[in-house]
Amino acid sequence: METSAPDSYPPSLVELLEGAFKETAETPTSQKRLRLASQADKELPGIPPDELLNDPFIQLALNRLLKSLKNVFLNKVTGAAVGVQDDNDSCKISTSPSEEEKGCANQVLVEKALVELSSLTNYTWEQLNIGHWKSVPRIWRKLYTCLAILKVCFLVLKRSSDIEVIKECDMGILMGEPICQNVLSKIAEEISSRISISANPKVNCNDNTNHEVMTMTPTTSEQEKVDLVERGKVVLKNKSSNEFEVTLAKKPSLQEFLSFMNTETPALLSDTINHWPALNKWNVEYIHRVAGFRTVPVEVGQKYTSEDWTQKVMTIDEFINKYMKPSTEIKCPDDIGYVAQYHLFRQLPELGKDIRVPEYCTLGSISDNENVEINAWFGPADTISPTHYDPNHNILVQIFGSKIIRLFPPSESSKLKPHPESSLLFNTSQLDVEQDDLFVAHPEMKNAKHCDIILNAGEALYIPPKWWHYVKSLEPSFSVSFWFE
Numbered sequence: 231m232e233t234s235a236p237d238s239y240p241p242s243l244v245e246l247l248e249g250a251f252k253e254t255a256e257t258p259t260s261q262k263r264l265r266l267a268s269q270a271d272k273e274l275p276g277i278p279p280d281e282l283l284n285d286p287f288i289q290l291a292l293n294r295l296l297k298s299l300k301n302v303f304l305n306k307v308t309g310a311a312v313g314v315q316d317d318n319d320s321c322k323i324s325t326s327p328s329e330e331e332k333g334c335a336n337q338v339l340v341e342k343a344l345v346e347l348s349s350l351t352n353y354t355w356e357q358l359n360i361g362h363w364k365s366v367p368r369i370w371r372k373l374y375t376c377l378a379i380l381k382v383c384f385l386v387l388k389r390s391s392d393i394e395v396i397k398e399c400d401m402g403i404l405m406g407e408p409i410c411q412n413v414l415s416k417i418a419e420e421i422s423s424r425i426s427i428s429a430n431p432k433v434n435c436n437d438n439t440n441h442e443v444m445t446m447t448p449t450t451s452e453q454e455k456v457d458l459v460e461r462g463k464v465v466l467k468n469k470s471s472n473e474f475e476v477t478l479a480k481k482p483s484l485q486e487f488l489s490f491m492n493t494e495t496p497a498l499l500s501d502t503i504n505h506w507p508a509l510n511k512w513n514v515e516y517i518h519r520v521a522g523f524r525t526v527p528v529e530v531g532q533k534y535t536s537e538d539w540t541q542k543v544m545t546i547d548e549f550i551n552k553y554m555k556p557s558t559e560i561k562c563p564d565d566i567g568y569v570a571q572y573h574l575f576r577q578l579p580e581l582g583k584d585i586r587v588p589e590y591c592t593l594g595s596i597s598d599n600e601n602v603e604i605n606a607w608f609g610p611a612d613t614i615s616p617t618h619y620d621p622n623h624n625i626l627v628q629i630f631g632s633k634i635i636r637l638f639p640p641s642e643s644s645k646l647k648p649h650p651e652s653s654l655l656f657n658t659s660q661l662d663v664e665q666d667d668l669f670v671a672h673p674e675m676k677n678a679k680h681c682d683i684i685l686n687a688g689e690a691l692y693i694p695p696k697w698w699h700y701v702k703s704l705e706p707s708f709s710v711s712f713w714f715e
């Protein structure tokens with residue numbers, strides 16, 4: 231995907247960026263430093279910014295950065311008739327610079343600010359990667375997003391390519407926390423909506439001559455669908471007399487759904503998402519077209535319990551070209567990539583508009599949609615989520631493709647040999663339901679009560695809290711999970 235910097239950014243984007251900086255440009259330097267930190271702190275009552283400000287590296291880098299900011303914005307944004315020459319860290323201000331001097335000074339300062347920002351960002355990145363993600367003070371994530379917003383502004387001033395600007399926005403969204411009304415998401419959305427269709431004909435699904443794309447999601451014939459169901463049935467070993475049938479429910483009422491929750495009964499729901507625009511709109515090509523330029527985290531390796539499993543960040547374009555290929559081309563586990571358990575709709579609200587939070591989620595103890603955790607699961611055939619449980623209610627919705635799911639009730643936990651309580655994988659079984667020999671080595675698992683379900687496009691599965699589930703995709707697939715308490 232190649233694009234070059236456009237001749238001009240649309241006024242709305244320029245306004246957005248100028249607006250984000252107006253206060254900073256007009257505030258004396260000494261206060262700006264505080265502003266940046268308190269910006270991060272504003273939404274975190276109780277966590278003082280001192281944690282950041284006392285850090286000597288941050289102090290030095292912020293001071294240098296803010297000096298560049300002040301100068302750049304005096305020149306470029308406020309349009310003041312001054313020019314700045316940068317000379318070994320000391321700025322000389324001349325009151326009547328030539329046009330040439332102004333341009334030159336601005337470029338130097340923009341470059342300089344970007345260098346300062348990079349070193350600050352790298353330092354913050356290191357802080358984010360010390361220890362477990364959840365134990366990192368949130369203020370570092372807020373700072374990371376602040377820095378990304380600044381970097382985006384400078385990249386725009388530098389007239390960097392759209393791809394570079396979008397990538398920076400996405401890194402701020404991925405690694406940070408939404409601040410300033412999620413401005414990064416708005417900027418990225420606006421830029422990518424302008425370039426996604428025209429910039430790369432490969433991602434235009436209306437182009438029937440595009441064989442590369444057309445072969446990516448072949449439509450599944452009725453016969454193939456039957457084969458998939460049969461294949462799903464043979465994937466999972468250990469069919470035993472302890473298998474039970476899942477409850478089927480066609481568009482259950484809230485009352486009926488509540489009874490599933492109260493009795494901890496899994497249920498396969500049909501006719502509940504027919505009104506979602508995503509159902510008729512989304513396929514691999516559509517996701518490619520709308521989100522191809524966006525950077526997301528990808529799990530690489532067949533399952534998260536494997537030794538060689540890892541996570542990478544890449545654009546959806548790269549992900550689709552590399553991983554959304556027929557299973558016959560999958561030679562080793564490294565060939566499997568999965569955008570899994572990812573809050574994609576926070577990053578791409580335009581996709582989020584095509585789905586709805588099921589009304590059933592209001593039946594939880596916090597009847598507020600804000601508390602529903604929504605995750606996307608997008609990948610090729612044969613992605614595996616090993617047998618594990620989650621603490622919350624879950625409605626797993628299938629938008630396209632299909633999955634086979636084996637469910638075990640919490641009462642069977644001891645038979646599933648969970649990883650030790652002290653391990654990060656404490657909620658994951660050490661056994662693999664696809665391996666025959668394990669059932670020989672662990673005969674207790676053979677007797678575990680379970681049920682197997684094929685989840686097809688347009689259906690949803692209610693998984694009660696702490697129910698173990700093993701999930702494997704049978705074809706290129708997009709699911710959305712809604713976790714609620």
Ligand SMILES: O=C(O)CCC(=O)C(=O)O
Binds near residue numbers: 614
């Ligand atoms: O679809 C998947 O691969 C796993 C889904 C899952 O584990 C969940 O929704 O909790």
